[in-house]
Amino acid sequence: MKQPFLTLAIGVMLTRPCVLAAQPGPAAASPAPQFPEAPTLVSPTGVYRTSWLMLEAAGNSTRGFVAWRDGKPVQFWSLSPQLPGGVKPVGNPKLLVDGISGGSIGPQLRADIDLRLVSVWSPMARTGLMRLSLDLRQSPDGLSGTWKLSVNGSPASEGSATGSMTGPTQAEKVQAIGKGQDWPSFYGALSANRGPDYGKPFIDDLSKAQPVWRSEVVSLSGWGTGVDSRYKKRAAFGTLCGGSSTPVLADGLLYLYHYRPSGDTEPDGENISLLESFDHPVEREHLRRFFSKRADLIVTALDAATGRTVWESRWPSKQGNFQTHKWRSNNLTPAVANGVLVVGDYSLGLHAFDAKSGALKWTRGGGGPVQGDNGAIGPVISGNVVVWSTRASTFGLDLTTGTELWKGPGGGARRMIVDGRERVLLTGANLTLVE
Numbered sequence: 001m002k003q004p005f006l007t008l009a010i011g012v013m014l015t016r017p018c019v020l021a022a023q024p025g026p027a028a029a030s031p032a033p034q035f036p037e038a039p040t041l042v043s044p045t046g047v048y049r050t051s052w053l054m055l056e057a058a059g060n061s062t063r064g065f066v067a068w069r070d071g072k073p074v075q076f077w078s079l080s081p082q083l084p085g086g087v088k089p090v091g092n093p094k095l096l097v098d099g100i101s102g103g104s105i106g107p108q109l110r111a112d113i114d115l116r117l118v119s120v121w122s123p124m125a126r127t128g129l130m131r132l133s134l135d136l137r138q139s140p141d142g143l144s145g146t147w148k149l150s151v152n153g154s155p156a157s158e159g160s161a162t163g164s165m166t167g168p169t170q171a172e173k174v175q176a177i178g179k180g181q182d183w184p185s186f187y188g189a190l191s192a193n194r195g196p197d198y199g200k201p202f203i204d205d206l207s208k209a210q211p212v213w214r215s216e217v218v219s220l221s222g223w224g225t226g227v228d229s230r231y232k233k234r235a236a237f238g239t240l241c242g243g244s245s246t247p248v249l250a251d252g253l254l255y256l257y258h259y260r261p262s263g264d265t266e267p268d269g270e271n272i273s274l275l276e277s278f279d280h281p282v283e284r285e286h287l288r289r290f291f292s293k294r295a296d297l298i299v300t301a302l303d304a305a306t307g308r309t310v311w312e313s314r315w316p317s318k319q320g321n322f323q324t325h326k327w328r329s330n331n332l333t334p335a336v337a338n339g340v341l342v343v344g345d346y347s348l349g350l351h352a353f354d355a356k357s358g359a360l361k362w363t364r365g366g367g368g369p370v371q372g373d374n375g376a377i378g379p380v381i382s383g384n385v386v387v388w389s390t391r392a393s394t395f396g397l398d399l400t401t402g403t404e405l406w407k408g409p410g411g412g413a414r415r416m417i418v419d420g421r422e423r424v425l426l427t428g429a430n431l432t433l434v435e
Helices: 168-177 229-237 270-276 281-290
Strands: 005-009 012-014 040-042 048-057 060-069 072-078 093-105 108-120 124-139 142-151 154-166 248-250 253-261 294-303 309-320 335-337 340-344 350-354 360-364 380-382 385-389 393-398 404-409 412-418 421-427 431-434
Touching: 048 142, 072 093, 072 108, 108 229, 124 154, 124 229, 229 270, 229 281, 248 335, 253 281, 253 340, 270 281, 294 340, 294 350, 335 380, 350 385, 380 412, 380 421, 385 412, 385 421
Parallel strands: none
Antiparallel strands: 005 012, 005 431, 040 309, 048 060, 048 154, 060 072, 093 108, 108 124, 124 142, 142 154, 248 253, 253 294, 294 309, 335 340, 340 350, 350 360, 380 385, 385 393, 393 404, 412 421, 421 431
């Protein structure tokens, strides 16, 4: 299929139409790993509500967030690693949620949260295990009740809790305020490289930021804080890598691609004794997953007003596992347009989903190991065409079906407006402007 192109070499303009030449096919590869033909789609049900609490005792206070689905607690977030009367943080602390349980009877709410305080550096160690128990009552005035904290199995502190609960009605109001404020691809809208005007000043001091929610779903650590083979034990302390996708926003939904090591292999040699040195089940499992060969490809759609999981697609073992502290290439960022979400993965596969339901529409390539420091910014959508550009080659694909329309040299791609018309600029050895 011929398409009109304008190719720009440095200092030279070629105005004649041309067709981008096809690139040589890849060399024969080893047999592909086994994974399901399609991902598993989960769409949680039930009423989702969020609450902010102030935990107070003896003049000390900590602000915390709890999310509830059908009256059961599903997420906890403390804005400080130091809970009143709890373990004192050292080094570079992280307060990890290992488990959460509880429920509701009428206006009464109960949550038991298992917490692990760790230091990911200097020292690299677990510094304490805690359980925070909340007994709350909901009334028209908000939430009130008590809390108790145990440390390493022994009672440590207790106090009062007050707060507020946000329901679906308030969430809809928040979402209406942000309607139309989309960031649908890596570059935002077209080539603007910026988000929409929210009518509020930028915050230049993070201490002035106003936390809104913590997502119900958990994504693993990004590269900068991730584990490395030089210090593998750090995987046990909340730094197992899951990539560093930029989230994108469209029509009130926030989309994120990340991955989770599949746990398909066991450590060997000296790594066996390293694993056996950990007695905490969560720490052992995270360290074991560090040695995985494969990873589950995960795409999540969140309600942008509350952090509620709208749907999650999990594709077991669909891509290779890659764990490092320093990734020196682009990271894959999804793109969404015309009701379709298109996601590239670190094994350079490309997958399209129905943006509202999460149903898989089509998939192309991928499945192999991750090539270190070889990534792509992500797909570009122009009209009904997906432009997918990696170092090796660039493809124009039909957005609805994934059918290949044209092929060209690799590099990168971004949307632009030239003389009032939308184009896609391909970057590489030459610059190519595609209509």
